Amino acid sequence: xxxxxxKDKELIRDSWESLGKNKVPHGVVMFSRLFELDPELLSLxxxxxxxxSAQDCLSSPEFLExxxxxxxxIDAAVSNLDDLHSLEDYLLNLGRKHQAVGVxxxxxxxxxxxxxxxxxxxxxxxxxxALQQAWLNMYSIVVAAMSSGWSQxxxxxxx
Numbered sequence: 086x087x088x089x090x091x092k093d094k095e096l097i098r099d100s101w102e103s104l105g106k107n108k109v110p111h112g113v114v115m116f117s118r119l120f121e122l123d124p125e126l127l128s129l130x131x132x133x134x135x136x137x138s139a140q141d142c143l144s145s146p147e148f149l150e151x152x153x154x155x156x157x158x159i160d161a162a163v164s165n166l167d168d169l170h171s172l173e174d175y176l177l178n179l180g181r182k183h184q185a186v187g188v189x190x191x192x193x194x195x196x197x198x199x200x201x202x203x204x205x206x207x208x209x210x211x212x213x214x215a216l217q218q219a220w221l222n223m224y225s226i227v228v229a230a231m232s233s234g235w236s237q238x239x240x241x242x243x244x
Contacts, residue, residue: 089166089169089219089222089223089226090219090222092215092219093166093218093219093222093223094166094167094219096215096216096219096220097163097166097216097219097220097223098163098166100204100208100211100212100216100220101159101160101163103208103211104207104208108156108159108160109149109152109153109156111156111203111207112152112153112155112156112203113143113149113152114202114203114206114207115152115155115199115200115202115203116143116148116152116155116199117139117143118198118199118202118203119195119196119199120139120142120143121139122195122198122199123192123195124139126192126195127139127142129186129187129188130142130147130148130151158179159200161175162223162227163223166223169223169226169227172227172230173230176227176230176231176234177230177231177233177234177237178234179231179234180230180231180232180233180234180235180236180237180238181234181235181237181238183231183235184234184235184236184238185238188235190232190235190236193228193231193232197221197224197228200220200224201217201220201221204216204217204220205217
């Protein structure tokens with residue numbers, strides 16, 4: 086796994102902390118953007134079968150539980166910036182789970198773009214080019230591990 090600079094870690098920690106303790110609303114912003122960028126991803130959420138719109142999905146209790154889990158994964162990455170390698174097995178398994186439910190590896194880039202959008206939206210003027218790059222650096226490490234786990238389950242012609 087790649088390494089992050091001390092400055093990257095400081096920027097990531099400070100920005101994540103500034104989002105506050107309840108990060109679920111920020112996660113909803115992230116997923117709102119995700120569904121704008123790739124509406125087909127909405128179909129991956131099986132509890133969304135009766136809902137007609139992204140907004141319906143975003144407000145469902147099941148989806149909010151998923152958002153909470155995603156924010157906890159980000160929180161774990163931020164909490165382990167000094168040793169992201171310690172999360173490798175967890176991230177490999179997460180990649181396998183995403184492959185098993187039909188997530189394509191291309192979607193990881195859209196999620197990254199949505200994460201950056203959420204940070205920019207939530208942090209306003211505190212969102213800088215250096216901060217964006219720091220988050221991209223961390224996200225690329227996370228995605229590399231998840232992608233490795235994803236491909237261990239087999240590409241099945243999706244890339």
